[in-house]
Amino acid sequence: MLELDGALVWAAIEGGGTKFVCALVDERGAILRQMRLQTETPEVVVEKLCAFFAGVQLRGIGLACFGPLELRGNSRARYASLLATPKVGWSGFPLGEALISRLNAPLIAETDVNAAALAEARLGAARGCKNVVYVTVGTGVGFGILVNGVPIHGLLHPELGHLLVRPARDADGRSDGFDGNCPFHGTCLEGLISGPAIAKRFTERGHEVPSELPAEFIALIADYLAQGLFAALLAVAPERIVLGGGVGSVPALLPATRKALRALAAGYYSRPELSEHLESFLVAAALPNAGLLGASLLARALENCHRT
Numbered sequence: 001m002l003e004l005d006g007a008l009v010w011a012a013i014e015g016g017g018t019k020f021v022c023a024l025v026d027e028r029g030a031i032l033r034q035m036r037l038q039t040e041t042p043e044v045v046v047e048k049l050c051a052f053f054a055g056v057q058l059r060g061i062g063l064a065c066f067g068p069l070e071l072r073g074n075s076r077a078r079y080a081s082l083l084a085t086p087k088v089g090w091s092g093f094p095l096g097e098a099l100i101s102r103l104n105a106p107l108i109a110e111t112d113v114n115a116a117a118l119a120e121a122r123l124g125a126a127r128g129c130k131n132v133v134y135v136t137v138g139t140g141v142g143f144g145i146l147v148n149g150v151p152i153h154g155l156l157h158p159e160l161g162h163l164l165v166r167p168a169r170d171a172d173g174r175s176d177g178f179d180g181n182c183p184f185h186g187t188c189l190e191g192l193i194s195g196p197a198i199a200k201r202f203t204e205r206g207h208e209v210p211s212e213l214p215a216e217f218i219a220l221i222a223d224y225l226a227q228g229l230f231a232a233l234l235a236v237a238p239e240r241i242v243l244g245g246g247v248g249s250v251p252a253l254l255p256a257t258r259k260a261l262r263a264l265a266a267g268y269y270s271r272p273e274l275s276e277h278l279e280s281f282l283v284a285a286a287l288p289n290a291g292l293l294g295a296s297l298l299a300r301a302l303e304n305c306h307r308t
């Protein structure tokens with residue numbers, strides 16, 4: 001048992017579609033204690049989080065959560081609530097309010113990908129960059145975006161994972177014949193290249209999902225992913241793009257995506273980052289727990305903010 005008497009401690013919580021990770025951190029961001037739990041119903045998750053932090057007076061809570069998430073700060077009751085999500089039981093759940101009232105501490109929330117972008121920019125693969133796009137390809141596809149060092153959100157937050165992309169065609173002009181798996185858009189980026197979408201593509205044709213993806217399939221995923229990255233590049237002009245997530249970390253995907261991105265740009269975006277410096281522009285994520293670290297950064301910056 002840790003001795004915490006008088007120590008200044010903060011809560012960092014990363015909420016994902018399959019698991020939550022929570023940690024108690026000190027003023028330097030060192031993790032004092034950590035726990036991982038399954039994403040069950042929101043009531044069960046909140047109960048377990050509160051048990052983990054029980055008996056500790058927190059200075060603040062940083063929450064990095066899957067979305068869509070209400071991030072407008074004009075209503076404490078709705079701040080950090082889940083919006084319409086296919087995740088059963090979570091739509092409309094007031095996660096922020098539940099944590100604030102149960103843990104009796106101020107809270108700041110971000111999307112998991114915006115928080116990961118913050119951590120990679122501060123501590124990881126995009127250190128020194130102020131304009132950063134962080135992309136995760138895993139259970140879902142998410143884009144976190146920092147402009148001038150600040151995660152962007154307005155009406156909602158960036159949702160480029162649902163970008164509608166140009167369907168791949170073979171040499172004879174035939175579409176690849178996959179209808180996607182996004183319940184909202186079918187063949188949006190997430191509907192085509194998320195882990196579950198890849199699995200569906202194989203299983204609906206009666207194949208097992210291979211443990212190692214074939215090269216031509218990697219090239220197909222890279223082509224779709226590069227379309228998303230190119231859209232982000234054109235819209236935000238980041239200094240660096242960081243790629244992470246379970247699918248995003250497949251080693252062959254990064255070079256294939258660089259090649260596809262260069263081809264898509266077709267010489268239009270006349271910066272060396274898109275040609276001879278592409279390897280230092282589109283890079284692999286460096287932090288295995290970027291979301292949690294982002295939550296920790298946010299929590300410890302809380303005293304400079306006005307959120308409650």
Ligand SMILES: [Zn+2]
Nearest residue numbers: 162182185188
């Ligand atoms: Zn979609």
